[in-house]
Amino acid sequence: xxxxxxxxxxxxxxxxxxxxxxxxxxxxxxxxxxxxxxxxxxxxxxxxxxxxxxxxxxxxxxxxxxxxxxxxxxxxxxxxxxxxxxxxxxxxxxxxxxxxxxxxxxxxxxxxxxxxxxxxxxxxxxxxxxxxxxxxxxxxxxxxxxxxxxxxxxxxxxxxxxxxxxxxxxxxxxxxxxxxxxxxxxxxxxxxxxxxxxxxxxxxxxxxxxxxxxxxxxxxxxxxxxxxxxxxxxxxxxx
Numbered sequence: 371x372x373x374x375x376x377x378x379x380x381x382x383x384x385x386x387x388x389x390x391x392x393x394x395x396x397x398x399x400x401x402x403x404x405x406x407x408x409x410x411x412x413x414x415x416x417x418x419x420x421x422x423x424x425x426x427x428x429x430x431x432x433x434x435x436x437x438x439x440x441x442x443x444x445x446x447x448x449x450x451x452x453x454x455x456x457x458x459x460x461x462x463x464x465x466x467x468x469x470x471x472x473x474x475x476x477x478x479x480x481x482x483x484x485x486x487x488x489x490x491x492x493x494x495x496x497x498x499x500x501x502x503x504x505x506x507x508x509x510x511x512x513x514x515x516x517x518x519x520x521x522x523x524x525x526x527x528x529x530x531x532x533x534x535x536x537x538x539x540x541x542x543x544x545x546x547x548x549x550x551x552x553x554x555x556x557x558x559x560x561x562x563x564x565x566x567x568x569x570x571x572x573x574x575x576x577x578x579x580x581x582x583x584x585x586x587x588x589x590x591x592x593x594x595x596x597x598x599x600x601x602x603x604x605x606x607x608x609x
Contacts, residue, residue: 371393372388375429378430382439383431386428422481441473445470447500448467467496469489469493495530502516506545513527579591
């Protein structure tokens with residue numbers, strides 16, 4: 371509750387409140403465990419009028435779909451990997467996170483055009499990257515599906531990735547390889563079959579995965595796992 375507005379929100383939803391003014395918040399009493407991801411930032415960092423922001427305080431931004439959902443997805447992905455970030459990564463991603471949040475709030479205000487073009491583009495790419503990472507295990511994760519989820523044309527999607535020196539399919543494949551490397555290097559997963567690891571991250575054909583992995587890393591998945599098993603403690607074999 372803030373500014374006389376009372377809102378109930380659930381999993382994935384976003385809600386904005388101003389800690390410089392009175393507010394009240396509580397978890398549902400019949401839910402045994404609840405978790406809240408709290409992002410704090412100076413109000414001055416948002417390139418939106420204070421009057422407009424006040425009209426959003428205590429207003430639920432649905433996380434079930436649209437930009438609100440994609441923005442929540444990005445922030446949850448970031449929270450899961452906070453302990454892996456270097457100080458420089460954290461500084462860069464804090465700026466990116468505000469870009470994403472700015473677009474979510476501007477969309478709720480129907481004021482997307484007031485956001486600078488570079489902010490809109492960075493926010494869009496952040497949401498696309500988070501969407502891809504959240505759906506790596508889905509074999510239907512194609513450029514067409516990614517473009518449709520973000521309401522942009524396939525041509526524009528390819529252009530965005532080309533400007534970063536990547537292809538869409540290449541970036542998806544590298545993200546999948548990254549997760550496979552982590553699992554293959556994890557001693558807790560030593561008994562898990564390689565084809566199960568490949569399938570978990572979207573490689574439906576085990577033979578194709580093995581061939582593509584060898585081409586990319588110079589080792590078969592089995593050889594990579596064996597090398598990691600004998601690596602010195604503390605070495606980052608997964609990279």
